Amino acid sequence: MYSRNQTELKNIDFIINHNKNINWKMEKYHFHDFYEINYSLTDDVNFFVGDRIYPAQKGTLFVFNNMDLHRSVSSPGTFYERYVIYFNPDFIRDLCTEQTNLLDCFDNRRPGFSHCINLLPDQSAQFLYMLKRAQDITLNNTFGRDVYRRIIFAELLLYINSLFCTSTEDIVREEKEFEKIKPVIQYIQQHLEESLSLNRLSRAFYINKYYLGSLFKKATGFTINEYIINRRILKARELLKKKIPVHRVGELVGFNNHSHFTRTFKSLVGLSPKQYMKKLETG
Numbered sequence: 001m002y003s004r005n006q007t008e009l010k011n012i013d014f015i016i017n018h019n020k021n022i023n024w025k026m027e028k029y030h031f032h033d034f035y036e037i038n039y040s041l042t043d044d045v046n047f048f049v050g051d052r053i054y055p056a057q058k059g060t061l062f063v064f065n066n067m068d069l070h071r072s073v074s075s076p077g078t079f080y081e082r083y084v085i086y087f088n089p090d091f092i093r094d095l096c097t098e099q100t101n102l103l104d105c106f107d108n109r110r111p112g113f114s115h116c117i118n119l120l121p122d123q124s125a126q127f128l129y130m131l132k133r134a135q136d137i138t139l140n141n142t143f144g145r146d147v148y149r150r151i152i153f154a155e156l157l158l159y160i161n162s163l164f165c166t167s168t169e170d171i172v173r174e175e176k177e178f179e180k181i182k183p184v185i186q187y188i189q190q191h192l193e194e195s196l197s198l199n200r201l202s203r204a205f206y207i208n209k210y211y212l213g214s215l216f217k218k219a220t221g222f223t224i225n226e227y228i229i230n231r232r233i234l235k236a237r238e239l240l241k242k243k244i245p246v247h248r249v250g251e252l253v254g255f256n257n258h259s260h261f262t263r264t265f266k267s268l269v270g271l272s273p274k275q276y277m278k279k280l281e282t283g
Contacts, residue, residue, distance in 0.1 A: 014087035026071035037085040038062040044075040105164035
């Protein structure tokens, strides 16, 4: 969804935030045009990403691209501390080579991919050292600051990718309510271009529609309709990047009314579909 950070990143390459909260709970899933690195400094946090749940502890490192619908919730009474880095992938993309893709762990989701890994103490120390260097150069106005920013951030991404490339860990958590609605989430993702009424989903899964709606809201923080809309807009962004005409994109993601598609897209992305496509063309 459109946010203050997204506005800032139109002119800034990356932002590092050190956040601290008690009883942290994202009420809604969200997505954004920029990429995100999230590093937990405390325990007892759950991340809901698409149709998966990941438990986070001190030293858990997450990576999210601009197609990842996600939210985080800490346990009641928990003090939640983390570093969150937002960055514009275009800032680093032209440093990638055929042999070394600095965005590999963000863009190339192979079978069995995990959005997070748990760092060992020495890995955490190295990551935090590199993060501190990136923070320090942001505050430094000496000659060559812009070049150093890119070099240091490229080094950080090289390190993160090396960690993800060698990890074989699967730390997905199964929770009863979420596992019940997981097939519904997958069904929605597979039928976005079709009419997806609550009645249809109720019949498809032989579940009372009122119970299904309540269960879905409890497990995800979304109503079913909200989830469908967010998934459709995410898919629309993906299709617009392929230069598919705007009116056709609306049809392909299940909007029968072009005006409704335009209004909904702008409310979640901050730009109309045409403005978004123009932004992609102009870079």
